[in-house]
Amino acid sequence: MTILLAPMEGLLDHDLREVLTRVPGIDRCVSEFIRVTDQVLPARVFLRICPELGRGGRTRSGVPVRPQLLGSDPACLADNAAVLATLNPPGIDLNFGCPAKVVNRHGGGAMLLDDPEGLTRIVAAVRRAVPAHIPVSAKMRLGTDDDARAVECAQALADGGAAEIVVHARTRAQGYRPPAHWSRIADLRAAVTVPLVANGEIWSVEDAQACREASGCHALMIGRGQVADPSLALRLAQGSDALLDNATLGELLHHYWAQVSQRVEPRHRAGRIKQWLNFLRRRYPQAEQAYQALRAHNDGRHFGQALAQWFPLTGGHEAAVAPR
Structure with a gap:
C-alpha cells in the first residue's frame, strides 16, 4: 500500500509535514497549493511554501514532497512550472479539487471541473514545460455540484499527460461532509489507465480497508486522519492497531x-x-x-x-x- 500525505491549506504546512514524517509510513507528501494568477513567481515563493525544495525535495526524514500549483491559465501555469522545475522537485502536482469559495470565485480549484477540455489544456501545457523526468500529477474532486462529469474529467487529466490522479471522493458542493463516495472512484479507474489514488474521509485502518475495497485503489491519500493520528500511516503499513504512546x-x-x-x-x-x-x-x-x-x-x-x-x-x- 502506498500512502500519500494530503495538502491542507492553513494546517498541514511544512512544519507539520516535518513532524508527521518523523513517524514511518508516509511514502510521499504534497505541499499546500501555490497560487498562480497572472505572473511568473520567483523561486523564493516556491521555497517559502515548500522549503523541502532546498534539500532535494524531501523532508528531513527523507520523504519526497511534490509542490502543488493552483491556477486556471495554462500558459501562466506552464511558465511557473518551468521555474519550479529548475528547483528539481520530485514531481509537480496540479490542484483541481480545492472547494474554497475564495479560490472558486476566480475560476480555480474545483471549479475547473466544469471545463474538462480546459483541464486537458492545463495539464498538457505544464507537461510540455517541464523535463520528462519530473512527473506531473493532478488532484480532482468528483465534480462541482454533482458527479455527472467525473469520468470525463479523469479522462481529460489523463489525456493531458497526468501520470497520476488523486480523487477526493466528494464534489465541491459536498465539501468535507461525510460520507466520501469511494465506490465512485472505481468508475474512474475503469475509464483511465493512469494510476488513481483514493482520498477522503479516511480516519482509521478500518476506513482505509473499506476505501481500498470500494475504490479498487492500492494507493491512498490521507490528511485529517493522519493529523488526528500520526500513527495511522504506520499502522496501515504494518497492519497494527497500536496508537503512539x-x-x-x-x-x-x-x-x-x-x-x-x-x-x-x-x-x-x-x-x-x-x-x-x-x-x-x-x-x-x-x-x-x-x-x-x-x-x-x-x-x-x-x-x-x-x-x-x-x-x-x-x-x-x-x-x-x-x-x-
Missing part, C-alpha cells in the same frame, strides 16, 4: 513547538499547537485533557512550558521518531 506523542508535539517557535510570531504560536491538539484529541485522551487545559492559554512565549505539564519531555523516546 504518550511519550512518543509528546516528542512529536515538542518537536512541532520547536519548529513553530522558530518560524511563527509569538502571538500565533499557541494557536498552531492548539489547532493540532484539537485534531489529536479525537484519538488520544491525553491530548483531550491537554487541549481542555490549554485552550485559553495564549502566551506564545511560554506555551511550551505549559505543554510540558501534560506531555513531559523525557528524552527516552527519540529513537521512535528519529529521521529515517
